[in-house]
Amino acid sequence: MTRWAGVSKLSLMLETGGPGAEIYANGRNQVAVTISVKPTDENGGTYYGDISWPNRVNLVDYVSGEKLDWQGREGWCFTDREDRYFHHVPGGGSRATAEPELVDDGTQKFTFYVTCWPGADRKSLSAWVETDTGKVYTTTAGSGSFEGKVTLDPLVALTHRRSGVDWEYSRTATRYENDTEYVTTEAWNYYLSLAATDNYFVTFSVSGYWSDPGYEGFFACDIKPDSRHKHLYGSYVWYQEPHGSSYDGDGGYGGLIVNFPDGNKWWDYARVYDRPYPDQYLCFTWVHATTGGNGWHIPNGPINTWRVYFSPVITAWDRYGNTGKFSIDGSGVDSGIELADYS
Numbered sequence: 001m002t003r004w005a006g007v008s009k010l011s012l013m014l015e016t017g018g019p020g021a022e023i024y025a026n027g028r029n030q031v032a033v034t035i036s037v038k039p040t041d042e043n044g045g046t047y048y049g050d051i052s053w054p055n056r057v058n059l060v061d062y063v064s065g066e067k068l069d070w071q072g073r074e075g076w077c078f079t080d081r082e083d084r085y086f087h088h089v090p091g092g093g094s095r096a097t098a099e100p101e102l103v104d105d106g107t108q109k110f111t112f113y114v115t116c117w118p119g120a121d122r123k124s125l126s127a128w129v130e131t132d133t134g135k136v137y138t139t140t141a142g143s144g145s146f147e148g149k150v151t152l153d154p155l156v157a158l159t160h161r162r163s164g165v166d167w168e169y170s171r172t173a174t175r176y177e178n179d180t181e182y183v184t185t186e187a188w189n190y191y192l193s194l195a196a197t198d199n200y201f202v203t204f205s206v207s208g209y210w211s212d213p214g215y216e217g218f219f220a221c222d223i224k225p226d227s228r229h230k231h232l233y234g235s236y237v238w239y240q241e242p243h244g245s246s247y248d249g250d251g252g253y254g255g256l257i258v259n260f261p262d263g264n265k266w267w268d269y270a271r272v273y274d275r276p277y278p279d280q281y282l283c284f285t286w287v288h289a290t291t292g293g294n295g296w297h298i299p300n301g302p303i304n305t306w307r308v309y310f311s312p313v314i315t316a317w318d319r320y321g322n323t324g325k326f327s328i329d330g331s332g333v334d335s336g337i338e339l340a341d342y343s
Helices: 330-335
Strands: 005-012 020-024 032-042 057-061 076-079 108-116 123-130 136-138 152-155 163-170 183-194 201-207 218-223 231-238 255-260 266-270 282-291 305-309 313-318 325-328 339-341
Touching: 005 136, 005 152, 020 108, 032 057, 057 108, 108 152, 136 305, 183 201, 183 255, 183 266, 183 313, 201 282, 218 330, 218 339, 231 255, 231 330, 255 282, 266 282, 305 330
Parallel strands: 020 152
Antiparallel strands: 005 032, 032 108, 057 123, 076 108, 123 136, 123 152, 163 183, 183 282, 201 313, 218 231, 218 305, 231 282, 255 266, 313 325, 325 339
């Protein structure tokens, strides 16, 4: 049985194809580096067997030869797991895959994803492989014909603030808005997105809302005491991901609102995520619903007092893993939804 005993070719390359790239030092942004090795057997012929990685294939420092930290949480680290959100090269570049690849001439390719954490310095990387017979080959400085490197420059991680995001709103339709015999409904969608031409948010995390079935994302309710409690103001955050498919609904009416089946026998659905690229923004809905007769009834679902609210906290990550943290004061539900920096 033949064994991997030598190397006839060894090199590494960034996914951009260039000698260097930038990377945000936030522990999330990933840049792919591919190691290409043409292994040989004991007789010098091409070895076509499997190569165990990452034990036999690694990324090391170009000067010192020290291995990068495998799936670590400080300095420079690498992994074979692509992050579907944050694998993007600042300034552009193609996306590589971590699946081992066998080229026709016997060359085997292995793609790793490099990250760096705050405080990391510029790093030049080289390839390192160890054969089944224990012989080590590298492209580090002074390694001879295989010598080669790629260089990564860390960028200071960004913190997105209220001043750097778009917070827009517009009227939205509800399924039963034309059925005004008992309830008149007006609804507006609010949209949180990144105000940038070359960057955008890719995922969000929200805390502070009801999660009871039928009330998911409802975070503020104010039923005014005047006129027999006929005016209801409510705010909703549509947090489930992926945004588009989670809220498709019937004809796009995927947001259940004003769910007051007990006493009022009423519920409605708002059209949400009604702008292009739904996964790049977070959608909220603010509603003013008016009813006649004896007004709105409580309890209904988690609503058991006339005025009750959460103040949601939203964390948004851009495509490079940089974050912004924002908050909404639920107490202002009767006048719309206002976004602020979280402090």
